[in-house]
Amino acid sequence: MSESAASDIVEFGFQIDATQGETAVNVAALDHVIAPVLGEIGNGFSIPPSHRRMAVRFRQEPPSPRQQPGQQLWDVFVGVRQRGDAIVLGEEVLYAVERAGVRFEQMAQIVLTNGCQEAAF
Template sequence: MSFPDYYGKNLDALDDVLSDVATFSYGSDPATAGTVLAIVDFDALLQIDHRTGQKILEIFARQARLAALYGHPMLCLVETTASDLGTVGGTDVYAGTVWDTPPDPPDPFAEADVLEFGFQIYATQGEAADYVSALGQVIAPVLGEIGRWQILDPALASENAVHFRQENPSPRQQPGQQLWDVFVGVRGVGDAMVLGEEVFHAVERAGMVFEQMSQILYNNGYQEAAFEKYRELADFPNG
């Protein structure tokens, strides 16, 4: 939020600087719809010091009321399992879950289709090969329940992808590393959205870093192009 260099890094200082954010002095823009502060894994703080966690929310609530006087909507979204936040500084804490939002619509795939997952990584050639080996072990339990799958050897990313990454550099890129694509093809029966989330979380839990994950469903006449890429899947039943 563009806190100044003299920010004292304590609760009193947080109260002071948030009042400046509320009044558009810095860290906020009156031309936008408002300011949202999102705090993930708030439970980590509550477990260390519940009082400090509560105090941070009270400070934000107080300055959000000040902001309202300036026509500045301020919202604080907190990811937490805590159920005892109740009222903070005279302001009700509204609780909701991800299930309050409509789920993604089903995206089924059949045995005749090919579902592809792609991972972009920064690595040396040897590191990319090690990544593929580790990735196979991580996703095998997930994909094995769906059907057959094939993971391809790593390939250097396209010039367009490299150019984009050059314009948007990653702090994870180390000297000597290049941008690689790692692709996985799957045939079987399931829901692409559900399976994509399961693959993503499996890789994330394993601590495997990637720049981007993508997925493409080859169906409606596009399967042959996928079979050229994933030859081990071409002789699957209904292929």
């Protein structure tokens, strides 16, 4: 079991093939879908509290066969301070995003404990 301490940060990363305009739409959709899950299950809140929950960056990589013309690979990160089972939270986030039909290449999850929190975002 992956029980998180109250001071742990759980960071989810989504890779999305999209144009810059599509990325903005996908980020808004992810935020809309994930926020209720984090509030209900993870007792989540923004890290740091004065910043948005999402961070987005472009990653220069060779195009994948699935990319459409004009699309690039984008990383979207969601970080929350969380109590409880990080695996259950990750599964619920994944299921919510899939049910909502938000398209992404892959999702990763990292639990950052007290000594590693400076690596978040």
